[in-house]
Amino acid sequence: MSSQNTKGKIAVVTGANRGMGFEACRQLGKLGFRVVLTSRDARKAKEAASKLRDEGLDVVAHTHDVNDPQSAEDLASFVESEYGEVHVLVNNAAAIFDIEEDDSTSILATSKEALTRSFETNTIGAVLTAQALVPLMKKTGYGRIVNVSSGMGGITEMNGGYPGYRLSKAALNASTRVLSEELKNDNIKVNALCPGWVRTDMGGENARLSPQEGVDTTVYLSTLPDDGPTGTFFRKRAPILW
């Protein structure tokens, strides 16, 4: 899709006060999107959005905690009253709750709390945000939902350790398939991606990719044409095995 077609379209990004969410807002803004930058912390959302506005981008802040269903409803009401439509949702917010103790983060040592919190944020949060915004996409007859997942949630390349993160990302991948099937006749594409190992608070300073490189596939999936893929897992703009 050319930047012509993205001009004025509305994009919502979760977990966007820092890291790849913030960078996705910047790159989408540069393509002409009107961006709703969300964070669970109102002050952080405002500061981050104001930084991007200083760069000349059309970015507004909104508070959204993906763990709170009411927050998703409030976000949808805000988007509807402000813009009347939404074209892109980037489900980017996530966290790692696996506690690094002496003997690593084994599935044999994890707690119910770590598993539950992982699913609440990394899986259910994305589903609830989509639930709130899909009605608006249906009204417009257009939608691109981008689930920022991880190779750590891929069954094919599954390894040991980080059970909460791995299981919750595998479930996010499954939700991508379910949602894409349910929306396949609505011109709403739902895809997941692995950004690679990226220099953010989560990825650490030794990671290979810059945040800008890390969001390349997110931006690509946010701007898919109407005949583009849905229900697919991507890395470096190419499909990979789930």
Ligand SMILES: NC(=O)c1ccc[n+]([C@@H]2O[C@H](COP(=O)([O-])OP(=O)(O)OC[C@H]3O[C@@H](n4cnc5c(N)ncnc54)[C@H](OP(=O)(O)O)[C@@H]3O)[C@@H](O)[C@H]2O)c1
């Ligand atoms: N970095 C990597 O190497 C890597 C690799 C594979 C996949 N990923 C995925 O890429 C995405 C972005 O990661 P990142 O590296 O940019 O991580 P990050 O720097 O740790 O940023 C995570 C973001 O998610 C937000 N968040 C956490 N819980 C939230 C909640 N309940 N509600 C709303 N926002 C919440 C954080 O907000 P606060 O500031 O309030 O905590 C922060 O803005 C994630 O989905 C991650 O799993 C990252």
